[in-house]
Amino acid sequence: MVSRTRPPPRSQRLGLSIGAGLCTLVGDLKAPSPKTRAGRPPFRLATRALLASLVLLALPLFAGTEEAASQQTTAQGPQEPPAEAAPxxxxxxxxxxxxxxLVDLQTGEYLAGEGEDRRLSMASTTKVMTGLVAFEMVEEGRANLDEEVVIxxxxxxxxxxxxxxxxxxxxxxLTVCELLMATMISSGDDAAYALAEHLGGGVGDAGVARFVAMMNEKAEGLGLEDTRFENPIGFDAEGHHTTARELARTTIAAYxxxxFAEIVGTEEASIATADREIPLQNTNELLYVYGPAIGVKTGTTPGAGPSLVSAALSEDESYVAVVLDDEDRFNDSAEVLEHGFVAHDRREVVLEGERYAEAPVPYRRDREVGLVAExxxxxxxxxxxxxxxRVEVMDELPPEARPGTRLGRVEAYVGGEKVGESALVAQDGYEEASIFRKVWYTAGGIFE
Structure with a gap:
């Protein structure tokens, strides 16, 4: 298992009374509140520490050789530095x-995987969609986190x-929020069923069936062609399936x-009935051992095998990893997430204020206006x-323009795929040409 230094539980860092306090926080959240972490501790600490020790032990053995090589280079004169190899x-x-x-949490871009489009059972990772539909209903006013539900x-x-x-x-x-906590943190099948009953509008299978229909409707709305639900819990059933890629897309929508993000990132909490307190322990072990981990959901059934949807955040990069039917799901998920951090770098591919093109000012042969990224x-x-x-400029510029007038656009591509665009605006303004200048320009064009 990966070992990393991890901050205290989210609830302790926010000074919450775990349980009702978390539901109060969840109810108050209106906009994304990213959990920043101060860098990422090195992965596989024990392995890297061992390698570092071996290197240090080996240094005295090669010290004499390096000194001799250095003297030989000096005697022969300066040498050309070796060409840098392409990364x-x-x-x-x-x-x-x-x-x-492996998918970028911010953009949904697919980055790596194997068998990512293969239809498989999903076990309790189903509850990601259960939570997504519930929060969507709350946002639309069709449900309330404080609604009480009788089990x-x-x-x-x-x-x-x-x-x-x-x-x-x-x-x-219990409230809807408490049922969501029990469903997403401790993977409670009883809580998920009660939540589906309530949000489906009726006790028993009829209410659950209506909620499952909402889940399938949401899957269709997300364009998930290989995802289908037969229950809100994740029981193995014919026609209940997803793919690793589509489960990642579901997770991104939920985030x-x-x-949702707050609940799935909670390590420990509790909910209370009239006569007892129910402790909740997150089933996602990555939250305890992998520093950048921020969620999401475990799942295990005979048909699906051990599975895990996980997410990690470090500085300005965040990823979702999905592993289906994986006996080493926690270590493998950490490896997949770490691959995202090591193999990729988020950076500005279009710079604000950078000049990317010029365009001739109307009726001025000797003047151009610079176009900079907005x-x-x-x-x-x-x-x-x-x-x-890639730059596109207006075929005909307006007669006059002020600094900041949009005159084109610049599109950014990474590896041949478009990642975004920015308007190109006039760096300096220009006034409309006078009638005399227009005539002179036109006459000059005739005789050229």
Whole structure:
């Protein structure tokens, strides 16, 4: 298992009373609040420390050789420095998953994977969509995080050892937010069923079926052609499947809701019924051992095998990794996420205020206006990937322009794929030409 120094739990860092305090925070979140981390500790600390020790031990053995080589170089005169080799992208990690995918959390760009479009069972990673639909309903005003839900006998029937559960009893009263916490943090099947019942508008299978229909409708809305749900929990069922790539896309959509991000990044919390407190422990081990980890969801069934959707953030880079049917899901997920950080760098591929083109000022043969980028464009650049800017300028410039007038655009491409664009604006303004200048310009064109 990867070992990294990790900050205290999010709840402690925010000074929350875990449980109701988290629901209060989730309810107050209206805009993304990224969790910044001060850099990334080195990956596989023990391995790197061992390599460093070996290098230090070997230095005395080669000291004499280096000194002799240095003297020989001095005697022969200065040598030309060797040409720098072109950077080579590191190979993707070798993982044991039946399918895996690495995606940029900010843009959704697919970066690496294997079998990423293969239809597979998804187990409790299903609950990512359960949470997504719930938060969408809250945002649209069709549900409220503070709504109280009475746990039905059907929901409580899942609170037995055969299922992943948080021990809900028939008649317990919890809020929608608390059910979301139990569903996403501890993977409670009983909580997920109760949530689906309530948001589906009825107790029992009828309400759950309506909620599952919403899940499928959302999948279609996201353009997920290979994702289909038969239940809100993740039980193996014919027709219940997704792909690693599409599960990553579902996760990115869910992360648009700050409350979702807050809950799946919570390590420990608790919820309370009228007569007891229920502790919640996150089933995602990466939150405890991999510094940049920020979520998301585990899942295991006989048909799906051990699976994991995970996300990580460090400085200005963030990634989602999906591994399906992977016996070493936590280590493999850390390897996949680390590959994202090592093999890519987010940087400005269009610079604000940079001059990218010139255009002739109307009716002035001897004058051009500089066109500069109105805003920066950031792109995720892989090792060795080419960065290109393509410029388009208006066919006919307006008679006059002030500084900042839009006169074209610059598109940024990384590895041949467009990553963004910025308007090109006039660096300096110009006035409309006088009638005399227009006549003179036209006459000059006739006799040229």
């Amino acid at each position: 080579v992208a590191p190979p993707p990690p070798e993982v044991t998953a039946r399918a895996w995918a 039905s006998a059907e929901a409580a029937s899942y609170a037995v050892p055969a299922y992943s559960n948080v021990g809900l009893f028939e008649g317990d009263v 648009e809701y700050p409350g 805003e920066p464009v950031q792109g995720l650049v892989g090792t060795g990937e080419a960065v290109e800017q």
